[in-house]
Amino acid sequence: MPVVSGSSGRAVADILAPLLDMQHVPLLSRKFPDGEGYVRVPSDAIESVRCEPVVLVSNTYPDSGILETILLLKAIGDVRKGDLSNYKGKEPQKLPDVGSEVYLAIPYYGYSRQDKRFSPGEAISARVIGEMLANYCDGMVILDLHAPEVLKEISVPVEFVSSMPEIADRLRSEVNPDFVLSPDKGAIDRAKEVATIGGWEFSYLEKTRIDAHTIEHSPKDLDVNGKTVAIVDDMISTGGTICRASDALRRQGATAVHAACTHGLFTAGAISRLSNHVDGVHSSDSLPNPRAVVSSAPALARGLQNLMK
Ligand code: R5P
Numbered sequence: 001m002p003v004v005s006g007s008s009g010r011a012v013a014d015i016l017a018p019l020l021d022m023q024h025v026p027l028l029s030r031k032f033p034d035g036e037g038y039v040r041v042p043s044d045a046i047e048s049v050r051c052e053p054v055v056l057v058s059n060t061y062p063d064s065g066i067l068e069t070i071l072l073l074k075a076i077g078d079v080r081k082g083d084l085s086n087y088k089g090k091e092p093q094k095l096p097d098v099g100s101e102v103y104l105a106i107p108y109y110g111y112s113r114q115d116k117r118f119s120p121g122e123a124i125s126a127r128v129i130g131e132m133l134a135n136y137c138d139g140m141v142i143l144d145l146h147a148p149e150v151l152k153e154i155s156v157p158v159e160f161v162s163s164m165p166e167i168a169d170r171l172r173s174e175v176n177p178d179f180v181l182s183p184d185k186g187a188i189d190r191a192k193e194v195a196t197i198g199g200w201e202f203s204y205l206e207k208t209r210i211d212a213h214t215i216e217h218s219p220k221d222l223d224v225n226g227k228t229v230a231i232v233d234d235m236i237s238t239g240g241t242i243c244r245a246s247d248a249l250r251r252q253g254a255t256a257v258h259a260a261c262t263h264g265l266f267t268a269g270a271i272s273r274l275s276n277h278v279d280g281v282h283s284s285d286s287l288p289n290p291r292a293v294v295s296s297a298p299a300l301a302r303g304l305q306n307l308m309k
Helices: 010-019 043-051 063-081 125-133 164-174 185-198 240-251 268-273 297-307
Strands: 003-005 023-026 028-031 037-038 054-057 102-106 138-145 158-161 179-182 201-204 206-211 214-217 228-236 258-265 278-285 291-294
Touching: 003 010, 003 043, 003 297, 010 054, 010 214, 010 297, 023 043, 023 063, 028 063, 028 258, 037 063, 043 063, 043 240, 054 063, 054 228, 102 297, 125 138, 138 297, 158 297, 164 185, 164 228, 164 278, 164 291, 179 185, 185 201, 185 228, 201 297, 206 240, 240 258, 240 268
Parallel strands: 003 023, 003 054, 054 102, 102 138, 138 158, 179 201, 179 228, 228 258, 258 278, 278 291
Antiparallel strands: 028 037, 206 214
16 A cells, blocks of 8 residues: 655655555655646556555645645546546556545644634635645544644544654653643643653643734743753744743743644744753654654554544
């Protein structure tokens, strides 16, 4: 059974395929000079894509990733349908339909934070992306989606999986924290899972976002004096949330602070900003980034095994 990948999924697919006893077959994906995307199932991959159910690993980030994912799903779907008709008349033009069975594994689901209509007139972007993808696949596995409820009415089965077990392993071997902290209420479940796996103390901060660049952490009595703390979140973007949380922890006596996340976006100089506030940053490889030390493949494998039962 093949695990296929586009440009954003190659590294994860390389690790994922053997976990599933599958073969990784990279698909062709490149850009035209004007920036438009081009994808193709190469001739030597057609047989594998048609032989058994297919798993595509692809991110919906950045915007070009959304389009690439849809184009790849459509190309795979046509090959499985046996529709190879082409302008140049290359053979074969038609093969028997082998059925759909195309599953999408998404390490990082872009637009996940626009999961509500915060103001009238907005699009619920996270749902729009899900609805588009559902037209071209038979099921999805999504890693640490910010708020899974946004996809509850999607027309294909979705497995929501988490890298928190692997993040807990990483923290146990490299940090050995005394305390795990969620930087806001939204990350409580994930951070608590890490704390439970490691047998570490747990608490959270009250975060108020003033705007995209300004966050306030309400002080809370935490017994972190003299302790090593790991802040666990689903994603780090500008790093503002982590830096403010770390400052609050240090004011309360924490001696070392580490940050861990599934999705390391690290926008706008986040890595150097974080280096002034925390002692270490541990991210999964759902997105390529300089702190990708945890594999996202085991979590995706768990979801795919459930989905394809
Ligand atoms: C928001 O609720 C998320 O869970 C993260 O806390 C947030 O996206 C992190 O963004 P930043 O690194 O820009 O503070």
